[in-house]
Amino acid sequence: MIIGFIGFGKVSKTLFDLIDSPEIDFATSLEGRSAKTIENIESSNIEVLESFEDVAIKSDVLVSATSPKSALSVAKKYGKHSNGIYLDLNNISPKTTLEIDNYVNCLVDGAIIGKIDSNNPVLYLSGEKIDDLKFLNEFLETKKISDNVGDVAILKMLRSVYTKSVSALLIESAEIAQKHDLKEEFFDILALTEGEDFKEKSLSRITNTLNNSKRKSEELEEIIDCFDDSDLIMVKAAFKKLNR
Numbered sequence: 001m002i003i004g005f006i007g008f009g010k011v012s013k014t015l016f017d018l019i020d021s022p023e024i025d026f027a028t029s030l031e032g033r034s035a036k037t038i039e040n041i042e043s044s045n046i047e048v049l050e051s052f053e054d055v056a057i058k059s060d061v062l063v064s065a066t067s068p069k070s071a072l073s074v075a076k077k078y079g080k081h082s083n084g085i086y087l088d089l090n091n092i093s094p095k096t097t098l099e100i101d102n103y104v105n106c107l108v109d110g111a112i113i114g115k116i117d118s119n120n121p122v123l124y125l126s127g128e129k130i131d132d133l134k135f136l137n138e139f140l141e142t143k144k145i146s147d148n149v150g151d152v153a154i155l156k157m158l159r160s161v162y163t164k165s166v167s168a169l170l171i172e173s174a175e176i177a178q179k180h181d182l183k184e185e186f187f188d189i190l191a192l193t194e195g196e197d198f199k200e201k202s203l204s205r206i207t208n209t210l211n212n213s214k215r216k217s218e219e220l221e222e223i224i225d226c227f228d229d230s231d232l233i234m235v236k237a238a239f240k241k242l243n244r
């Protein structure tokens with residue numbers, strides 16, 4: 001079996017390192033890539049082909065792990081050359097996933113929940129051919145969601161609905177607690193019902209949200225656009241809060 005990578009950054013390199021089997025070969029290309037990616041590729045023992053088109057033609061599983069912005073154009077360009085599974089791992093919305101499905105023969109919608117380089121990355125998958133990717137379970141935990149492309153993207157976005165709205169609420173309540181000089185006590189009483197590590201997790205969530213407020217608010221905007229037929233009072237409030 002050959003696994004081809006379009007994009008050879010953190011995600012692809014980690015998968016390449018994890019999937020260690022004599023029955024699996026890998027391929028990618030240097031076509032148009034930055035010095036950083038070229039270095040990443042050259043320091044790995046991976047076959048380098050002339051073009052990404054060649055990678056798509058040759059691969060049984062073609063992994064797209066580039067960036068949310070280029071996921072669709074990459075699928076438009078190389079999807080038609082892939083006759084095996086096209087596994088899209090980019091952080092994209094359900095709308096983009098369904099659009100990609102128009103350009104790809106056999107799409108599997110994938111999402112890494114958490115960071116790929118965390119201790120236990122979990123890969124969620126949806127699409128008709130997910131059973132053909134069962135072998136991945138030997139190397140990292142995978143979870144099959146359904147046969148419907150787009151279900152994983154919806155789940156990933158729902159997770160964002162919850163985590164980003166809760167973060168906005170945490171920021172607001174911690175600000176009020178601070179104003180009353182009761183921040184420590186506030187987290188202590190919450191920990192009674194929410195669990196001992198609640199304070200640590202909440203403070204980390206608040207810092208992370210404030211440090212990345214522009215990106216987070218863009219992601220909330222995407223959620224609002226994507227689920228525009230749902231009642232999104234809380235998400236809209238979180239969006240407003242992060243834009244303050």
Ligand SMILES: NC(=O)c1ccc[n+]([C@@H]2O[C@H](COP(=O)([O-])OP(=O)(O)OC[C@H]3O[C@@H](n4cnc5c(N)ncnc54)[C@H](OP(=O)(O)O)[C@@H]3O)[C@@H](O)[C@H]2O)c1
Pocket residue numbers: 006007008009010011012032033034035036037065066067068070074089090091111112113114115116117
């Ligand atoms: N890192 C994570 O833990 C994580 C978790 C969940 C989801 N994701 C998603 O997975 C995707 C990849 O993430 P990453 O962390 O691996 O990113 P990364 O480290 O920035 O790597 C991206 C790779 O894609 C290449 N690339 C970009 N545009 C391309 C194009 N049009 N054609 C071919 N190659 C292209 C880049 O090459 P150049 O250097 O030449 O630009 C680079 O090799 C993203 O969509 C991200 O949202 C990542």
